[in-house]
Amino acid sequence: MAERAGTGRRGLIPDLPRQAWIILGGDALSAVGNGLVLPFFIIYLNRVRGLDIDTAAYALATTALVGFVVGPIGGWMSDRFGARRIVILSLVISALGSISIALVRETWHAFAAAGFFGSGITLFWPSVHALVTTIVAKHQRSAVFSVHYAAINLGIGIGGLLGGFMVDTADASTFELVYYLDALTFVPFIFMLVFFVRNVGGAVRPDTVRSDAEPTGIVAPSYLSVLRDKRFLRVLMLMTLLVTIGYGQLEASFPAFATRPGGISTRALGATFAANTFFIVVAQLLVLRWLDGRRRTRAIVVLALLWAACWGTVLFGGTLGSGMDATVVFAFAAVLFAFGETIVSPTLSPMVQDLATDQTRGRYSAVFSMTWMVGSVIGPAIAGFFLDIDKPGALFTLLIAACIGAGWMAYNLEKHIPDDANLVRLADEEETELTAPEAAGVEVVG
Incomplete structure (x- = not known):
């Protein structure tokens, strides 16, 4: 059979399998629905359904708290029954959860609906990460997570703009409508997975697997084996800190x-x-191209420094009052933070997938997803403490120091992560290293 080496370098748009693009497109569409409702949950429960603001906030917290129970179950289910099936299940639950939120009339309705919706979202993230990882080649993981993050942000941004024009606190039906529309956006994604994403993301035989974390090198797939992976635990600590001092703030x-x-x-x-x-x-894709060939840990150091600069800029913006200059400075801070966000997706998530095995991919993803829940609880709690005592200067100084500490952790992590899990590669090495005959355009017969 005659074969010709690939060209290696490609354009700005990553070269991903068709099924990966289908998943990314379906998730972008469902993200539009998320954007329709994401900013308005507490407003809806408080001003439309008449719940106290504290009660509405507790109901919102329920969507995250159920993750501590559902998340580990979802990771196990993804490994046991196949990631594709669990993604479909999560989308069905999320759609029904969104409908149930539209039907809230009593306080207990709000908590039940929020818990149900949160269960669907919690099941979704580890299973969809495991699914796209099984579809793409190893060198495409940074690219697929980058495109995924950009697509989700695009969808949420579009949905947020549409939702702002559609809802009216004086008309409950407008809120019910956006929740019904949110549920509807999950349907095409389910359809795509059922009919166009097939023969991938199935169950993996739960045999013993190789593990560098065990002295014998052999370990049965379980959460215990995941938590024995000291490399992964270091990544978890770093990500929890980044969520706490970054997204949580x-x-x-x-x-x-x-x-x-x-x-x-x-x-x-x-x-x-x-x-x-x-x-x-x-x-996002420009940053991905810039990261090609660079170590993920060193990119995370840059991320930490960008976020340190962001919080320093926020602190400066607070001295400027309420004018346009203050708005510009805060917007610049938000852009600095966004720059750091574009580094997160091609580094930490694919690093976790590179450390996992096919038999434990769902479990690794589920535990990694919990860093978002932990950080999203601790981060606002820290912020609330300092802002309640009117010490914003101390808060943002602490955040700057913590960002520098996170950069040190990332740099130190480098010596613990294997090279093949710590490098952003956008093309297969076998494609980019042409032999002399191939470089001259001579056909290679194998």
Whole structure:
């Protein structure tokens, strides 16, 4: 059979399998639905259904808290029954959960609906990560996670804009409509998985597998074997810290500090978040190309420094009052944070997949997903403590120091991660290393 070596370098758009693009497209569409409802959950329960603001906040927290129970079960199910099946199940549950939120009339309805919806979302993330990993080649993992993150941000951004125009607190039916539409956006994704993504993401035989974490090199696939992987535990600690001082603060301390009395308006805050989303969508693939051939751990060091600069910029913006100059500075801070976000997707998630085996991929993904839940609880709690005692300067100084510490952790992590799990590669080495006859255009017969 005659074969010709690939060209190696490609354009800005990554070369991914057709089934991977189907999954990414389906998730982008469902993200539009998420964007329709994501900013309005507490507003809906409080101002439309009449729940106290604290009760509404507790209901929102329920969507994350169920993850501590459902997440590990979902990881096991993904390994046991196949990632594709669990993705489909998670989408069905999420769709029904969104419908149930639209039907909330009593307090217990809100908690039950939030828990049900949160169960679907919690099942989704580890299983979809395992699924796309099984579809793409190893050198395509950084690319597929980068495109996935950009697609989700694009979908949520579009949905958020549409939702802002559609909802009206004086008309409950407008909120019910966006939740029904959110549920509807899951249907095409389910259809795509059932009919166009087949013969992939199936169950893997639960045999013993190779493990560098065990003295014998052999270990049965289980959560115990996952937690014995010291390399993975180091990644977990780093990611938990990054979520705590990064995403947890973007959702809590950043908006609270920026819009404090004497600060910028909520409309200006919306513009800063729009700048954040726009930068991610535009720059994600450019950053991916820049990272090609670089170590993931060293890219994470850059990420940590960018976030340190972000929090320093936020602290400076707080001295400028409520004018346009303050808005511009806060928007610049949001862009710095977004720059760091574009580094997260091609580094940490594919690193976890490279450390996992096919038999434990769902479990690794589930445990890794829990870092988001832990950090999203600890981060806002820290922010609330410092802002309640009116010490924003101490808070952001602490965040800057913690970012520098995270950079040191990432640099130190490098000596514990195998080279093949610590390198961003966008082309297969066998494709880019042409032999002399191939380079001259001579056909190779094998």
